[in-house]
Amino acid sequence: MKVILQQDVNKLGKKGAMVKVKDGFARNFLLPKGIALTATQENLKKVERNLANQAQRITEEKGKAQELADKLSAISCTISVDAHEEDKIYGSVTAAHILSALEAEGIILDKKQVLLKDPIKSLGIYDVELRLHPEVKVKLKVWVVKK
Numbered sequence: 001m002k003v004i005l006q007q008d009v010n011k012l013g014k015k016g017a018m019v020k021v022k023d024g025f026a027r028n029f030l031l032p033k034g035i036a037l038t039a040t041q042e043n044l045k046k047v048e049r050n051l052a053n054q055a056q057r058i059t060e061e062k063g064k065a066q067e068l069a070d071k072l073s074a075i076s077c078t079i080s081v082d083a084h085e086e087d088k089i090y091g092s093v094t095a096a097h098i099l100s101a102l103e104a105e106g107i108i109l110d111k112k113q114v115l116l117k118d119p120i121k122s123l124g125i126y127d128v129e130l131r132l133h134p135e136v137k138v139k140l141k142v143w144v145v146k147k
């Protein structure tokens with residue numbers, strides 16, 4: 001039986017692909033769970049429309065992310081912390097600190113978008129990478145200064 005996958009299925013295919021499977025697998029598992037549709041002309045057209053809409057939505061999201069990246073590359077973020085005489089700070093600067101500093105600038109991001117390898121443990125200027133979209137990354141200049 002030929003079916004059109006509605007979502008990615010491990011070892012079977014990607015979303016929107018037409019695959020041939022055994023009748024029992026399709027009737028008892030794929031079709032009842034909504035993972036696949038029978039391969040008819042009507043369903044093929046429906047899947048093509050859905051994939052086109054999804055591609056357009058992804059393009060729009062990428063455009064918005066690129067606009068935000070341009071805005072972020074023009075600004076720098078300053079975080080003031082308590083520090084020793086040797087410029088070592090008490091604690092560390094984490095992604096949460098960077099996000100709160102960006103919120104003060106009016107930019108709201110998710111914690112997962114900040115790609116900070118290790119917490120910042122001393123004063124200085126750092127480039128922190130932000131992933132706004134799978135294809136859009138930007139470097140943010142973070143100044144860690146003494147209070």
